[in-house]
Amino acid sequence: MVKPKSDFDRIVTKEGRTPVPASIRDVAQRAGVSVGTVSNVLNRPEEVSSESVQRVNRAIEELGYVRNDAARKLRGGISSTVGFVVLDGQNPFYTDVVRGAEDEGTRHNIAILYGNTDEDPARERVYLDLFEEQQVRGVLIAPYGDIATRLQRLRARGIAAVLVDRFSGDGRFSSVSVDNVMGGRMAVEHLIEIGRRRIAFVGGPFDIRQVNDRLAGARVAAENASRPLEIEVIATQAMTVEQGAAAGARILARPRRDWPDAVFAGNDLLALGLLQSLIVEGRMLVPDEIAIIGFDDIPFAAAAAVPLSSMRQPSRMIGRTALRILLEEAADPESIARRTVFQPELVVRRSTSG
Amino acid sequence: MVKPKSDFDRIVTKEGRTPVPASIRDVAQRAGVSVGTVSNVLNRPEEVSSESVQRVNRAIEELGYVRNDAARKLRGGISSTVGFVVLDGQNPFYTDVVRGAEDEGTRHNIAILYGNTDEDPARERVYLDLFEEQQVRGVLIAPYGDIATRLQRLRARGIAAVLVDRFSGDGRFSSVSVDNVMGGRMAVEHLIEIGRRRIAFVGGPFDIRQVNDRLAGARVAAENASRPLEIEVIATQAMTVEQGAAAGARILARPRRDWPDAVFAGNDLLALGLLQSLIVEGRMLVPDEIAIIGFDDIPFAAAAAVPLSSMRQPSRMIGRTALRILLEEAADPESIARRTVFQPELVVRRSTSG
DNA sequence: TGAAAAACTTGAATCGATTCAGTCGATTTC
DNA sequence: GAAATCGACTGAATCGATTCAAGTTTTTCA
Secondary structure (H helix, E strand, O other): OOOOHHHHHHHHHHHHHOOOOOOOOHHHHHHHHHHHHHHHHHHHOOOOOOOHHHHHHHHHHOOOOOHHHHHHHOOOOOOOOEEEEEOOOOOOHHHHHHHHHHHHHHHHOOOOEEEEOOOOOHHHHHHHHHHHHHOEEEEOOOOOOOHHHHHHHHHHHHOOOEEEEOOOOOOOOEEEOHHHHHHHHHHHHHHOOOOOEEEEEEEEOOOOOHHHHHHHHHHHHHHHHOOOOOHHHHHHHHOOOHHHHHHHHHHHOOHHHHHEEEEEOOOOHHHHHHHHOEOOEEEEEOOOEEEEEEEEHHHHHHHHHOOOOOEEOOOHHHHHHHHHHEEEHOOOOOOOOOOOHHHHHHHHOOOOOO | OOHHHHHHHHHHHHHHHOOOOOOOOHHHHOOOOHHHHHHHHHHHHOOOOOHHHHHHHHHHHOOOOOOHHHHHOOOOOOOOOEEEOOOOOOOOHHHHHHHHHHHHHHHHHOOEEEEEEOOHHHHHHHHHHHHHHHOOOOOEEOOOOOOHHHHHHHHHHEEEEEEEOOOOOOOOOOOEEOOOHHHHHHHHHHHHHHHOOEEEEOOOOOOHHHHHHHHHHHHHHHHOOOOOOEEEEOOOOOOOOHHHHHOOOOHHHOOOHOOOOOEEEOHHHHHHHHHHHHOOEEEEOOOOOHHHHHEEEHHHHHOOOOOEEEEEEOOHHHHHHHHHHHHHHHHHHOOOOOOEEEOOOEOHHHHOOO
């Protein structure tokens, strides 16, 4: 076992300073006040005379004091970390959501414990365990499996949870997401508006709630059209670029007259894969032969060779809002769960302006 | 101030269970042993009789006991979190590196505190402060500014640090990176090999070490060519898709005969931006008129409309290795800093096979 | 059989921030 | 002038896991 102290001593002798982490007691001594006063300066400066505040702050400065979050947590004070369990860390959409949470976090001096599950329920559990051990202030989670009971247990331990990008069936937890049904509907309405009739939905697996919702919305649009139409479903095993390209290849393998003239992809990764595959003999079929619209509006959508139309999610805003709600709930355990739903926004680019 | 306990009580009465977090003392009582024994079961089961191990484990199971990491940390035990400060969280390359660190982390039951600095030295400092407060086991950092002194201070507090994707000038800290000079050289050698002569480097700002190194390597290749050539430098303000597209626009604005016939982009984001911009009147200039090679081989490189040649970095491996070294150093403060350098690998795709 | 060694177990002390009942003066009130 | 009020400060007790010197039981072997 390493003894940090002895290491510090070693450094002391070497550099002549005293880098043994200063405790609140050291600060109190140097400032000539009690530990209680130092703690008050740290936490409720308004209750301390300005003279004491100054002296304490000077001592803190001189000693390079840094608060020990472990001790703070232990005594029952609240933790200054929040866990974020992400479904697919590789997807820029989630990167953006995390970024939003981060932004809000730094404003409250909160750090984010990050966990990427890659749609693996086992990893999901591992991270929730880890976060429980850490006694985080709360957990943001873009869930894959069914974690209601797990979250319930965390709550019993005083750890709040907010669902991201999805809501809980029973409404027992707050959530921040986008109206996926509406998004699906708007996407397909747009395709119909630009005159497409043979519309396909590419996406899957359908046990991912978001996928289902987007398809459902697409169907609503199809039925409500002045001349109703059918949505063909081309199922994929995942929402990745590779799967998108594979789906594209399957489309191209059909006789020409069976091609759809527009595809609504379950997310932008799929759409990018499709885009890549829809080049025949150096000619890009998008948007003239086949229009494509995606979902999420990740940064790469605009940057694609044929800039991609997409349903924009306010991803950073989702992250920020989720963290804000989480902090509120952590502060007030009596608070009632609420659902926050943002509206997606249609972003038209070249892939659907043929 | 919220009193978690009272909330638990409320739940107790509601659900009839006792979700007050069980402590090691509760476990000891239930198992009929002392707290010391429970702690031993948790930390050195080989020193405890198998009967006790069983009883303790049963009690743990029954009570739903979860170790309190704060208490553990406080007593001087080691923390089970590690901080990771990332230069550009939006860049899939770093996402991958984090993923690698995560993989290694879960093997050691370690969670990652994540901080994205977006090349902002102020944020860099904020995160290092936060991590210090958390008393993390160590810090992985892809640094932007000069943080030698800051890291030195962390080290004095017993917090190890490993640089990622870059090494420290004075070699006082371990680092895991790729040989950027070699990568730049290989990229340009490849361009020369496919018969290109008017080669440009797109990248910047040059106070990012990696950029400098890659350019330096490119120049070595240019000088060593059988017929030496000059590398034109097209400077960008950042390594983003937008900047890449802007650089592309500047190239297209020139008279045709002043175009380069190949571009080595400082990273894949720039390359993708370039790719996007190099479509003139629906015709893709890549690779016939202008070949492009990037750096990093992010997943989107292969998925681009014209699949992008790139210098692959073993990004996950970098993350895993960095974390492994960090843990070793955290365990042994006497250990000496070492530099780990991986070789990049040339991945040829259509953007350079004209 | 008895003594020494080995194997386990115990429980008080410890880490550092927070809290809160209580102390101390100074000021105000009646 | 005594009592009440107020503001500022104090410091012992607390949280839970770990450690380790000391204690107890079991095993080993002459």
